[in-house]
Amino acid sequence: MxxxxxxxxxxxxxxxxxxxxxLDDASVLALDTEFFREKxxxxxxxxxxxxxxxxxxxxxxxxxxxxxxxxxLLTGSAIKLLHASSEDLEVFEHWAGVLPTPLxxxxxxxxxxxEDAAIGYQRLVEHWVGQTLPKDETRSNWLxxxxxxxxxxxxxxxxxxxxxxxxxxxxxxxxxxxLEWVMADCAELVAQSQRTEEGDGQWYLRQRQLWRLxxxxxxxxRLMTIWREGEARERNLPRGWVVHDRVLYAIAERMPENRFxxxxxxxxxxxxxxxxxxxxxxxxxxxxxxxxxxLPTASLSPSLPPFKKRMKALxxxxxxxxxSLGVAAEVLLRRREMEALVTANMxxxxxxxxxxxxxxxLNQKLDAALNGFK
Numbered sequence: 001m002x003x004x005x006x007x008x009x010x011x012x013x014x015x016x017x018x019x020x021x022x023l024d025d026a027s028v029l030a031l032d033t034e035f036f037r038e039k040x041x042x043x044x045x046x047x048x049x050x051x052x053x054x055x056x057x058x059x060x061x062x063x064x065x066x067x068x069x070x071x072x073l074l075t076g077s078a079i080k081l082l083h084a085s086s087e088d089l090e091v092f093e094h095w096a097g098v099l100p101t102p103l104x105x106x107x108x109x110x111x112x113x114x115e116d117a118a119i120g121y122q123r124l125v126e127h128w129v130g131q132t133l134p135k136d137e138t139r140s141n142w143l144x145x146x147x148x149x150x151x152x153x154x155x156x157x158x159x160x161x162x163x164x165x166x167x168x169x170x171x172x173x174x175x176x177x178x179l180e181w182v183m184a185d186c187a188e189l190v191a192q193s194q195r196t197e198e199g200d201g202q203w204y205l206r207q208r209q210l211w212r213l214x215x216x217x218x219x220x221x222r223l224m225t226i227w228r229e230g231e232a233r234e235r236n237l238p239r240g241w242v243v244h245d246r247v248l249y250a251i252a253e254r255m256p257e258n259r260f261x262x263x264x265x266x267x268x269x270x271x272x273x274x275x276x277x278x279x280x281x282x283x284x285x286x287x288x289x290x291x292x293x294x295l296p297t298a299s300l301s302p303s304l305p306p307f308k309k310r311m312k313a314l315x316x317x318x319x320x321x322x323x324s325l326g327v328a329a330e331v332l333l334r335r336r337e338m339e340a341l342v343t344a345n346m347x348x349x350x351x352x353x354x355x356x357x358x359x360x361x362l363n364q365k366l367d368a369a370l371n372g373f374k
């Protein structure tokens with residue numbers, strides 16, 4: 001693969017459709033995006049890169065809207081390669097209205113080939129291709145026009161090596177019998193990237209200190225995070241610009257009944273009270289008057305000895321399996337999933353066992369580890 005690829009700048013609908021025609025027969029497409037989102041909820045697309053093995057096409061989303069032909073390319077049968085794809089998927093959903101499928105995330109693929117679950121693109125290329133990529137343009141202003149030659153080259157390099165990287169990864173994954181694991185994990189990435197009301201309703205579960213709250217406080221926090229997600233999306237503002245998560249948590253802790261009590265909550269500023277005070281107080285009131293049976297179940301404290309013992313037992317299972325496979329433990333089971341298993345066991349509820357290949361590897365062992373505590 002040449003270090004100085006042929007770069008084509010695309011800034012008209014006709015040129016974009018010509019790219020689609022040129023790449024129509026490709027079985028694998030490398031994709032990347034550059035974007036800006038410091039002041040918005042949705043990423044502002046600044047550049048879309050695509051390569052099918054020849055030229056690197058750099059699409060200017062400031063000049064051209066996504067065309068139907070490019071949408072068909074994104075959703076066609078060719079494998080779409082991305083590295084660390086979560087934010088790129090948001091860009092495609094926002095700019096193109098579709099998500100690239102079928103997807104292979106080369107970071108996910110590498111996590112199943114070694115112990116580094118979050119390897120960067122530069123190190124990945126160096127590992128598989130032996131090329132050292134420049135990092136000078138990592139924090140460039142990609143919204144400026146015209147882009148410099150250094151920016152154009154940097155952007156092209158983000159896709160031209162992905163094809164060769166994936167070729168090596170695919171061979172290694174096939175030898176280990178893990179190719180289907182990668183495809184399943186990447187399909188799940190695409191599914192999870194689509195924002196839904198159900199997903200908004202689960203945001204509150206990301207709070208690591210949720211166990212400190214009583215059920216009414218948890219409900220207040222849950223309602224406020226759902227509201228905040230909707231407001232951030234509607235106003236196209238970062239979540240923290242609407243109201244920071246730590247402030248919502250502090251309000252839930254205090255459960256204020258009026259503006260005076262709300263003003264006494266740490267982090268609550270007069271501007272927030274003026275703009276959102278009545279809405280926040282209404283949600284706190286709603287939580288306070290919710291029937292006990294309808295309240296979220298209080299989380300268990302992870303510092304409880306019975307909780308810690310069960311966590312230790314699960315970690316032993318996961319660590320043993322991860323060592324056997326040669327992958328990082330968090331690739332097999334995340335801490336939040338582990339805590340959910342422990343919580344269900346302590347409450348004598350059905351275990352939220354794993355799905356897919358992880359379930360086949362771990363479910364019996366996890367169940368057995370927790371059975372000893374019944």
